[in-house]
Structures are given as C-alpha cells and as structure tokens.
Amino acid sequence: MKIIFLLLFLGVNSVHAQTYEAKYEARLKTGNGQLWSGPTTLVFDNISAAFTTDAWPTESALFDVDANNMVWIDPDSEGMKIYTNFNLGVQKYKVSYGSPKPWNFIFTDSIPKINWSMSEGHRTIAGVDALKAVGSFGGRTYTAWFAPTIPSAFGPYRFTGLPGLIVGIESDDGLISYTLSSFNEVSGNDQRILPPVDGKEATLREYEKYVIANLLRAESNSTETTKVTLTNPASDYDIIKDRWTIISDYKRKRGY
Structure with missing residues (x-):
C-alpha cells in the first residue's frame, strides 16, 4: 500500500x-x-x-x-x-x-x-x-x-x-x-x-492619492456657471463590481 x-x-x-x-x-x-x-x-x-x-x-x-x-x-x-x-x-x-x-x-x-x-x-x-x-x-x-x-x-x-x-x-x-x-x-x-x-508598482493608498489628485485638478477648472468634476465608473464597469469607488467615497467625506 x-x-x-x-x-x-x-x-x-x-x-x-x-x-x-x-x-x-x-x-x-x-x-x-x-x-x-x-x-x-x-x-x-x-x-x-x-x-x-x-x-x-x-x-x-x-x-x-x-x-x-x-x-x-x-x-x-x-x-x-x-x-x-x-x-x-x-x-x-x-x-x-x-x-x-x-x-x-x-x-x-x-x-x-x-x-x-x-x-x-x-x-x-x-x-x-x-x-x-x-x-x-x-x-x-x-x-x-x-x-x-x-x-x-x-x-x-x-x-x-x-x-x-x-x-x-x-x-x-x-x-x-x-x-x-x-x-x-x-x-x-x-x-x-x-x-x-x-x-x-503601487499600493492601493498610493493609487487613491493619485485618483484624488486628478479629481481635485479637474474640479479646479470649475467656474461660477460650470461645475467640473469626475465620476466613478458604473457598478458593472469591471469584473469586480463597484471596484473603483474612490471618487464617490472622497466626495461623500467632503459633504457632496
């Protein structure tokens, strides 16, 4: 055996x-x-x-x-x-x-x-x-x-x-x-x-900082009549659902 x-x-x-x-x-x-x-x-x-x-x-x-x-x-x-x-x-x-x-x-x-x-x-x-x-x-x-x-x-x-x-x-x-x-x-x-x-190579934290910097850069172009911002992709954008919620989470913290 x-x-x-x-x-x-x-x-x-x-x-x-x-x-x-x-x-x-x-x-x-x-x-x-x-x-x-x-x-x-x-x-x-x-x-x-x-x-x-x-x-x-x-x-x-x-x-x-x-x-x-x-x-x-x-x-x-x-x-x-x-x-x-x-x-x-x-x-x-x-x-x-x-x-x-x-x-x-x-x-x-x-x-x-x-x-x-x-x-x-x-x-x-x-x-x-x-x-x-x-x-x-x-x-x-x-x-x-x-x-x-x-x-x-x-x-x-x-x-x-x-x-x-x-x-x-x-x-x-x-x-x-x-x-x-x-x-x-x-x-x-x-x-x-x-x-x-x-x-x-990046950690998730480093990636988040990069995404938020892009968000703030976009929003800096806003005017009194035009609001510029970034949005997250839809839930089914990727194989992993709701994978990139960094932008919406950050906006929520700012009271948006």
Whole structure:
C-alpha cells in the first residue's frame, strides 16, 4: 500500500513539474469588457502562473465604451498580465482605470479565497472532461467547470482554488465567461511565467492619492456657471463590481 501511494505521489508531482499552456476565449459584457474579450492565455507550472489578454492594444487606442463614450486606452506590452504565485500567496495584476499615460498601475494582492461548492454536473470542454462547482467572487456568483485530470488549482483571470484546472467559468448574470479552447504541454522553463514589469508598482493608498489628485485638478477648472468634476465608473464597469469607488467615497467625506 505504501509503495502504491508513493508511486501515485511521484506521478502527480511529475505532472506538476511540467509547464502548460491553456488558451481561453473570453467573452465579457462589462463596461470595459470589449477590451478584455477575445483570446487569452494561461501559462502555469506547479507553483506559479501568468494570465494575459492577447488582444490588448500595444499602442494607444481609442476605445468605444458605448455610443456616447469613447476613451483613450493606454497600451501594454504584456497583455495586462496577472501573475499568481501559490508559494508566496500573492497575485500581481495591472489596472488601466485612471492610469496615467503611458503606463498602467501594478498592484500586489493576496490570492482571492473563493469558497467553492461542488455541484452535480459534467461537461466536456475542448475535449477535456470537467466537473461543476459554484462560488462567488467580486460581487458575482460563478459556475465553474474544472478538470480533475489536470491537477492544477489555476484558472483564467484571478480564479483559482479548485482541485483541477478551471476549463470554463461563467457568471450568473451572463456578463463574464471564459472557455478553454486548447491545452498543451510546454517544453522547458517558460519565461512568460514571471511577474508583470511594464507599469508602475503601487499600493492601493498610493493609487487613491493619485485618483484624488486628478479629481481635485479637474474640479479646479470649475467656474461660477460650470461645475467640473469626475465620476466613478458604473457598478458593472469591471469584473469586480463597484471596484473603483474612490471618487464617490472622497466626495461623500467632503459633504457632496
């Protein structure tokens, strides 16, 4: 019995020592979802992973939020990389909201702890057998499909924590979905599995100071007849609902 267990243990670790690439098709209908939609890539080993949005502009681009709102988007050479390291228990990720030209902010945060509940269900995605789980993250409830035959707790975007690679995930409100399109082993050490560097490292406090400074700069242009101010994005602007409430919170403190 001990010998069999040892062989199984070594077998699992042998799989984990490899590097893999999982491609996903992202379909986001949030306020900035058009930018984050399309082909995405997750590269991972047993310890860390890097997730990128492949179609993110590498040069400044005009982004059509809706028929009445167009904004300039700052480029990113790394596809807005999200880096996850299980040993360190951290995620490093970029944000484009409110970032100054020509770079984006890089935040370091703990890995989100999603309380997954296993559910009855089975699905085959891109030829991979998957089981069903339900969990909540960022103000939304998600149905996830994970592959026990791929012993990795990683997934697209910032989703982690299931006993198998997440090969599909969709929010109950229909605004967020990632679906595996291909899965392959990658030979050798993949240099893509590194933290993002194209941007400026910032704490949330430093970011808040920057956003408030922009607010005050805008409001300084107000006149007796015209009031100039900044507003927060809508609740569903981002994958994480109500993510950027800095401006409204600050205004509330000032009695607005």
